[in-house]
Amino acid sequence: MQRRDFLKGLAVTGAAAGVGGLGPLVGKGFAAKKLENIGECKSVKVTCVSETSWFDSPRMLQDIKDGGGAMVSMYDIPWTQSNIGGYVALIEVEQLDGSKHVIQLDTGWHQDWTDYVLDKSGLTALLSSKKVDALVMSHEHEDHYWALRSTLKRYQNIPMVIPNTFYPEGKAMLKGKYKNDKAHVWNDIPHTGELVEVSGDKIYKMYPGVAVKMFDIPIMLKTRGEQALFFNVKDKGVVSVTGCCHMGLLTMLSWAARNIEGYKPYGCYGGLHIAAFENWDPKFDDIIKGAKKIGLQKMGCNHCTGWIWAQKAKDEGLPIVLGTQKYKEYKKTPTTGPGAKENVYLRNGDTITF
Ligand SMILES: [Fe+2]
Numbered sequence: 479m480q481r482r483d484f485l486k487g488l489a490v491t492g493a494a495a496g497v498g499g500l501g502p503l504v505g506k507g508f509a510a511k512k513l514e515n516i517g518e519c520k521s522v523k524v525t526c527v528s529e530t531s532w533f534d535s536p537r538m539l540q541d542i543k544d545g546g547g548a549m550v551s552m553y554d555i556p557w558t559q560s561n562i563g564g565y566v567a568l569i570e571v572e573q574l575d576g577s578k579h580v581i582q583l584d585t586g587w588h589q590d591w592t593d594y595v596l597d598k599s600g601l602t603a604l605l606s607s608k609k610v611d612a613l614v615m616s617h618e619h620e621d622h623y624w625a626l627r628s629t630l631k632r633y634q635n636i637p638m639v640i641p642n643t644f645y646p647e648g649k650a651m652l653k654g655k656y657k658n659d660k661a662h663v664w665n666d667i668p669h670t671g672e673l674v675e676v677s678g679d680k681i682y683k684m685y686p687g688v689a690v691k692m693f694d695i696p697i698m699l700k701t702r703g704e705q706a707l708f709f710n711v712k713d714k715g716v717v718s719v720t721g722c723c724h725m726g727l728l729t730m731l732s733w734a735a736r737n738i739e740g741y742k743p744y745g746c747y748g749g750l751h752i753a754a755f756e757n758w759d760p761k762f763d764d765i766i767k768g769a770k771k772i773g774l775q776k777m778g779c780n781h782c783t784g785w786i787w788a789q790k791a792k793d794e795g796l797p798i799v800l801g802t803q804k805y806k807e808y809k810k811t812p813t814t815g816p817g818a819k820e821n822v823y824l825r826n827g828d829t830i831t832f
């Protein structure tokens with residue numbers, strides 16, 4: 479698909495671009511920028527270390543409601559500890575010269591669960607031997623960040639890439655000086671490695687074919703800013719890897735098309751924050767239509783995408799990759815999902831290669 483056709487497609491579905499909570503990035507302010515050459519890599523493999531941030535959705539919703547609603551700070555909510563897990567992904571990038579880079583995306587929520595999945599996935603061994611090149615934080619949300627301690631106790635000076643929009647609580651966590659008994663979050667191990675704080679006005683190029691873009695947006699539960707990773711895979715196209723994708727799938731892809739030199743849509747992995755609590759909204763159909771026009775070839779969805787959306791997207795022809803039965807080997811499985819006839823999520827222990 480030509481870039482012009484892609485943008486034309488987006489114009490038709492522009493209404494859906496803001497569904498994740500954003501619209502302005504689709505405005506003309508970003509269109510005039512020069513395209514960024516992020517280079518190329520050979521392949522990207524993503525392992526779902528854990529996509530289970532909570533095990534029971536009604537309980538999670540009730541916690542938010544009891545805590546005062548979605549506009550309250552997540553640091554002020556007494557989360558039900560028996561319900562929480564966390565989000566972590568392991569990304570292995572092969573470069574054109576055969577060398578490899580290992581990136582950890584996010585640090586989970588409950589420390590016990592995170593310790594368990596880091597061990598089970600092999601990440602503990604990689605972290606302990608300093609074979610993880612970087613820890614990229616998608617955003618500050620509790621389920622992606624609050625078990626930071628589990629990563630730091632394995633590799634205290636791991637290079638980190640975070641949005642430059644963390645709140646004081648999140649920054650205190652990084653310094654190993656945070657304890658909050660109400661929300662059950664603490665970290666007493668200071669991060670001692672290199673820290674890159676990415677602002678919303680530039681692309682952070684990590685390695686050939688690997689870049690981070692921070693979308694500076696307000697997010698529920700008093701969080702600000704989410705980063706996506708972009709991989710430009712030779713002869714295939716651009717793959718996005720996200721935590722929650724609060725900026726919205728179409729907004730994110732629209733940004734990539736406008737800013738990455740030689741952009742060709744190819745794939746995605748991660749949470750897409752569409753029907754996070756399985757409630758249907760007619761505008762979710764527009765995201766399916768928009769994604770079809772863009773022409774992604776391989777989609778790995780999970781976490782806050784919504785089973786209901788992923789199944790409908792697959793039924794309507796989007797290339798959703800099905801998960802395996804590996805998640806059943808984990809000590810705990812979610813009570814919610816599969817609320818779908820097929821296993822339309824890449825679940826704990828699953829991998830996808832682009
Ligand atoms: Fe999340």
Ligand SMILES: [Fe+2]
Binds near residue numbers: 617619722724
């Ligand atoms: Fe989130």
